[in-house]
Amino acid sequence: KLLAQLAATSNHSPASSPAAAAAAAAAAGQARLQIEPTAAAAAAAAAPNPGLSIAGAIQLVAFCVFEVLIGMFWPSMMTLRARYVPEEQRSTIINIFRIPLNLFVCIILWKVRTE
Numbered sequence: 001k002l003l004a005q006l007a008a009t010s011n012h013s014p015a016s017s018p019a020a021a022a023a024a025a026a027a028a029g030q031a032r033l034q035i036e037p038t039a040a041a042a043a044a045a046a047a048p049n050p051g052l053s054i055a056g057a058i059q060l061v062a063f064c065v066f067e068v069l070i071g072m073f074w075p076s077m078m079t080l081r082a083r084y085v086p087e088e089q090r091s092t093i094i095n096i097f098r099i100p101l102n103l104f105v106c107i108i109l110w111k112v113r114t115e
Contacts, residue, residue: 079092
């Protein structure tokens with residue numbers, strides 16, 4: 001409303017000089033800066049904000065549990081590896097166990113059809 005009133009008064013004012021137009025534009029710009037945050041806050045308050053749904057909360061908790069388990073898995077795996085696999089043969093043994101995994105990935109990628 002304020003912008004419409006400013007535009008209406010600047011259009012009907014008797015002093016229609018470039019300086020008056022610049023002053024009216026500056027005043028409208030200042031008024032817009034003062035109005036927009038208020039309008040944005042009112043729109044945000046009026047918008048329905050359901051928050052996190054039950055399904056979203058379950059997914060968030062499941063993700064956090066998964067991250068905790070992964071955070072526990074790798075240090076325990078490295079501890080067991082250091083305890084039971086001799087250091088001199090560790091890289092050979094680990095690479096031998098990677099061969100079946102790499103074959104499995106290659107077979108899956110070979111069987112996947114590109115569309």
